[in-house]
Amino acid sequence: MNKTVNQKAWLFVLPVFILVAFNAIIPLMTVVNYSVQETFGDNTFFWSGVLWFTEVLQSERFHDSLVRQMIFTFSILAIEVPLGVAIALTMPRKGPWVPVCLVLMALPLLIPWNVVGAMWNIFALPDIGLLGYGLNALGFDYNFTRQIGDAWFTLILMDVWHWTSLVVLLAYAGLVSIPDAYYQAAKIDGAGAFAIFRYIQLPKMKRVLTIAVLLRFMDSFMVYTEAVVLTGGGPGNSTTLLSIDLVKIALGQFDLGPAAAMSIIYFLIILALSWVFYTLMMRNEES
Amino acid sequence: MARITLDKLRHSYMETPAADADWALKQVDITWDDGGAYALLGPSGCGKTTLLNIISGLLRPSQGRILFDDRDVTAFAPDQRHIAQVFQFPVVYDTMTVYENLAFPLRNRGVDKATTDKRVREVADFIDMTHRLDERAKGLTADGKQKISLGRGLVRTDVNVIMFDEPLTVIDPHLKWELRSKLKELHQRVRLTMIYVTHDQTEALTFADKVVVMNEGEVVQIGTPVDLFERPQHTFVGHFIGSPGMNVLPCTVDNGTVYLGGDAVAVANDAAGAAGGSLEIGIRPEFVRFAESGLPAHVVKVSDAGRHRIVETRCADQTVRMLIAEGVEIPADGVQLAFDRANTRLYADGWMVGGNSVAGGAQ
Numbered sequence: 001m002n003k004t005v006n007q008k009a010w011l012f013v014l015p016v017f018i019l020v021a022f023n024a025i026i027p028l029m030t031v032v033n034y035s036v037q038e039t040f041g042d043n044t045f046f047w048s049g050v051l052w053f054t055e056v057l058q059s060e061r062f063h064d065s066l067v068r069q070m071i072f073t074f075s076i077l078a079i080e081v082p083l084g085v086a087i088a089l090t091m092p093r094k095g096p097w098v099p100v101c102l103v104l105m106a107l108p109l110l111i112p113w114n115v116v117g118a119m120w121n122i123f124a125l126p127d128i129g130l131l132g133y134g135l136n137a138l139g140f141d142y143n144f145t146r147q148i149g150d151a152w153f154t155l156i157l158m159d160v161w162h163w164t165s166l167v168v169l170l171a172y173a174g175l176v177s178i179p180d181a182y183y184q185a186a187k188i189d190g191a192g193a194f195a196i197f198r199y200i201q202l203p204k205m206k207r208v209l210t211i212a213v214l215l216r217f218m219d220s221f222m223v224y225t226e227a228v229v230l231t232g233g234g235p236g237n238s239t240t241l242l243s244i245d246l247v248k249i250a251l252g253q254f255d256l257g258p259a260a261a262m263s264i265i266y267f268l269i270i271l272a273l274s275w276v277f278y279t280l281m282m283r284n285e286e287s
Numbered sequence: 288m289a290r291i292t293l294d295k296l297r298h299s300y301m302e303t304p305a306a307d308a309d310w311a312l313k314q315v316d317i318t319w320d321d322g323g324a325y326a327l328l329g330p331s332g333c334g335k336t337t338l339l340n341i342i343s344g345l346l347r348p349s350q351g352r353i354l355f356d357d358r359d360v361t362a363f364a365p366d367q368r369h370i371a372q373v374f375q376f377p378v379v380y381d382t383m384t385v386y387e388n389l390a391f392p393l394r395n396r397g398v399d400k401a402t403t404d405k406r407v408r409e410v411a412d413f414i415d416m417t418h419r420l421d422e423r424a425k426g427l428t429a430d431g432k433q434k435i436s437l438g439r440g441l442v443r444t445d446v447n448v449i450m451f452d453e454p455l456t457v458i459d460p461h462l463k464w465e466l467r468s469k470l471k472e473l474h475q476r477v478r479l480t481m482i483y484v485t486h487d488q489t490e491a492l493t494f495a496d497k498v499v500v501m502n503e504g505e506v507v508q509i510g511t512p513v514d515l516f517e518r519p520q521h522t523f524v525g526h527f528i529g530s531p532g533m534n535v536l537p538c539t540v541d542n543g544t545v546y547l548g549g550d551a552v553a554v555a556n557d558a559a560g561a562a563g564g565s566l567e568i569g570i571r572p573e574f575v576r577f578a579e580s581g582l583p584a585h586v587v588k589v590s591d592a593g594r595h596r597i598v599e600t601r602c603a604d605q606t607v608r609m610l611i612a613e614g615v616e617i618p619a620d621g622v623q624l625a626f627d628r629a630n631t632r633l634y635a636d637g638w639m640v641g642g643n644s645v646a647g648g649a650q
Contacts, residue, residue, distance in 0.1 A: 184345050185378040189439060190366040190395035199380045199391075 034260035052261035062262065064237070065245040066269075072241055073220045076159045080216060081209070083160070084167025089201070091168070093176055102172075105165045117229025120158040124230075144231065148238040151231050155239055158230060159223070163216060170212040174205035210281040214274060221270050242266055289355040289447045291319040291342065291480065296351035298337055304349070311337045312348070313504040319448070319482065324474045326495035327484045330527070334504040335484045339450050342482070344368045355447055366395075371440025371449045375456050377432030379424040385411070386420040389438050396443075410442045413473065430462045437470075441477065448480040455490065467493060488528050500524050516571075517630065522637045525569045531597060534575070535634070536568045536605050545633055548603025550582050553628045556641045567634045570626050572597065575609035577618060578625035586622060600624065 038048040056062050091101050111119075126132035126143045131154075135142040144150040178200060186196050224243040227233075233240035233248070240248070246266065250259035298312040307313065312334045319325055327335045340346040342353060344365040352361050360368050380388050389410055393403040411417045414434040419427075424435055433454055440449045451470075455463045471494060474481050483494050491498050492512040500508045500515065500523070507521040508514070519525035525533030539546045543559040546552065547568060554568065584602035598609045598617060602624055609624070611617060633640045 179376060181374040181376055181378050184340075184343075184365070184372070185374060185436070185439075187345065187365045188343065188370065188372050189392040191391070192395070195395060199382060203380075203382045 031260045031263050034256045035264055036257075038257055048257065052257040053265070056258055056261045056265060061245070062265075065240050065242050068238075068240065069221060069242040072155070072159075072223070073217060075156050076163070076220050077213065077216055079156070079160050080164045080167050081213060084164050084212065085171045085205070085209070087164070087168045088171035088175055089197070091172055102169070105168050105172075108162050108165050109169075111162075113225035114229050116158065116162050117226040120154065120161075120226070121230050124154045146235055148235060151235060151239050155227060155230060158226060159220065162226065163219070166215065167209075167212045170208040171205055174208040175201060178204045206281070210278070213281065214277055217277060218270060218274060221273070289480075290321045291448060292354040293317045293319075293338075293342070294352040294354060296338075296341060296348050296353070298334075298341060298346070298348045298350075310504055312341075315351075315506055317499060317506060317509065319480055321480055322478045323480055324471075324494060324496045325480075325482045326491035326498045327482060327501060328486070328488060328491040328498050328527075329501035330486055333501045335486075335501055336452055338501070339372070339452055339482065339484050342448070343370050343372050343450055369443070369445045369447045371443065371446050373433065373436045373440065373449070373451045373454045375453045377429055377436050377457065379427070379432045379435050381423075381425040383424055384420065385416055385422055385424050385427070385435060388424045388435050389416075389420075389442050392439050392443055406442050406444070410438045413441060413476075414438045414469075429457045430459070430466060433458065433466070441473075446479060448482060451481065451483045451485075453485055454483075455485075455487075463490075470494060488530075492528075500527065502527070518639075519569065519632075520639050522567060522569055522634050525571065529571055529573075531572055531608050533569050533571045534607050536570075536603075536607065538566055538568045538633070540566055540633070547582065547605075550603070552582070552626060552631065554631045554633045555629050556632050556639060558633050558640065564636055567637075568626075568631060569634050569639075570631045572608040572610045574627035574630040575607060576625055576627070577611075578623050581623040581625040584622050584624050585620065586617060589617060 035052055036048060036050070037045040038051070039045045087105075091105075092098055108116075123129045124132045124144050126136055126145075132142055132144070141147075142150050144154040182200050182204075183196065186200055191199070222243055223241060224247070227239065227241055228244055228247075231239045233244045243266075246259060246262055249255050249262065293315050296312055296315040297310060299310045301309050304310055315338060327338065329335050337346065341348045344360070344363055344367070348361065352359055354360065355368065365372075380391060383391065386407055389407045390403050393406060398406075407420075408417070411420055414437060416431075416434060416438065419431070424432065427435065437449070437454075440446060455466060458466060467490060470481075470483075483491065485491050492515075496511065497509060498512060498515055499506055500521075502521075502523045508519065508524045510518070510520075515524055515528050519528070519533060522533070522535045526535060536547055538552070540558050543557075544551050545554050545558050545566075545568060552568060582602050584600040584607065586598060586600050587606070588599040590597045590599075595610045595612050596617075598611050600607050600609065600622065607624065
């Protein structure tokens with residue numbers, strides 16, 4: 001059968017194309033556009049090739065914020081994932097306490113990000129905040145606005161408080177989907193608590209935990225609002241994460257070219273690491 | 288290996304059971320002989336699974352004791368009782384291979400490597416899994432997984448009883464028969480006590496030497512398949528077993544004679560002692576035939592069931608079903624029915640008059 005060629009069919013794709021163009025392609029291309037040009041103001045641009053990319057990749061400033069970002073992300077992953085699983089394991093699977101626990105767990109997730117930042121900022125103030133005042137009263141020399149270690153401690157504690165719930169809820173969803181027969185069979189087979197966790201609960205939670213790790217990785221790598229409200233990147237630049245640094249360059253210094261190049265590198269890092277995570281965790285799924 | 292005695296077991300899922308209906312198990316006394324093949328048969332919600340979970344130790348009974356031989360194991364956890372159980376939905380450990388699955392119960396008990404290996408290979412041979420030992424258990428079909436669940440029970444040498452909780456529910460129909468005969472064969476080889484829970488009478492009657500019929504939390508009869516068919520102790524047994532089930536016809540007794548409508552009916556048991564609220568005649572469709580003179584009736588419906596036909600008649604304002612062999616002519620009008628006396632029984636409040644109730648234990 002001969003297919004009739006009808007170019008009018010393209011018209012049907014047009015609305016989607018326009019939509020995607022406006023919400024994704026054009027903004028992204030603008031950034032790409034800035035990243036390869038130099039400007040001296042007055043809205044005149046000159047071609048600069050990969051200059052900004054090499055500059056960003058070689059700059060110590062970028063390296064430092066990337067390292068800080070990595071430390072932050074892997075610290076919170078190392079705390080939130082095991083902690084979330086542990087909390088999910090202790091939550092009741094049946095009974096009147098289930099909704100109570102679920103609501104309590106969901107509460108931190110419902111609070112707007114800048115409010116979380118402001119809350120923790122006040123909470124941690126050494127002179128009036130409960131946490132800051134309390135720690136000092138207990139004899140710790142705690143001041144998150146002046147001491148780097150304290151700033152990091154508060155930043156990570158805030159993220160753990162804010163986001164562990166997400167891991168808990170996902171892990172819990174995985175746990176409650178395990179039929180009772182598995183636990184009964186394990187009891188009869190003489191399996192201990194660790195064997196039950198290792199051979200029943202963990203394998204059944206694997207998929208949701210993959211999602212949890214990916215979500216927490218991506219979100220923490222892009223964290224901005226809470227961190228900037230809490231520490232503003234300080235003291236000094238000690239808590240200036242990638243996103244905070246990017247905003248400083250793009251909007252503070254108005255260096256459009258380097259900021260655009262940094263955005264693209266930033267985006268590619270997240271994409272690449274997400275892919276690595278996903279591949280590693282799903283490696284055994286096919287067989 | 289052990290004889291299992293259930294002594295005055297009662298169980299309720301409520302904190303403070305008051306009414307009769309609050310008890311999932313009203314009272315159960317059964318003795319399961321060592322090495323027997325038993326079926327626990329009854330409709331959904333009759334307490335079969337509750338009873339099974341009590342024997343395995345997954346559930347603690349509200350009252351009563353469980354004895355393995357003469358040892359009271361009521362307070363023992365499942366792994367201390369040395370039992371095995373196969374569940375309705377196959378349980379395999381996804382991340383393990385078939386071999387590791389079978390070895391799991393032994394490894395948990397600290398059995399040494401060489402013994403474990405020997406047992407696993409023996410059991411794999413039993414369940415036809417030798418060629419798949421290195422495969423991931425996750426990839427097996429439902430019947431393969433069910434074999435693994437069974438294998439995990441067989442691999443231990445200390446098992447007192449293997450229990451099956453409707454194990455063929457998720458198996459394809461054409462494999463059901465195969466697995467069932469495999470189980471039967473296995474029982475003859477290993478001579479372990481097996482208790483098979485099901486609501487399917489064919490499964491129960493083909494697997495078991497002794498069938499325990501349950502209804503509404505009590506045991507109504509324990510007997511061989513033939514007992515259940517020929518001598519139902521309770522109208523429930525008569526009705527639940529057989530296809531179609533026994534005819535249960537309300538009747539009256541006067542001076543030791545049983546009357547259905549206005550006509551006297553001869554029954555096998557002694558009607559003189561009959562007392563109780565509701566009196567009924569029980570007769571299986573197999574034992575009703577057309578006669579020259581008998582109970583007047585008329586034919587309502589004839590349905591063909593292959594080798595025989597099921598004839599539905601009205602007799603004394605009640606429905607009486609009968610089985611008529613292929614080729615026997617069915618009279619057109621004004622038929623008379625005769626009940627085979629040896630298989631006609633009088634029941635008072637559901638129980639056979641003069642019967643020996645549940646027949647004691649499951650000897």
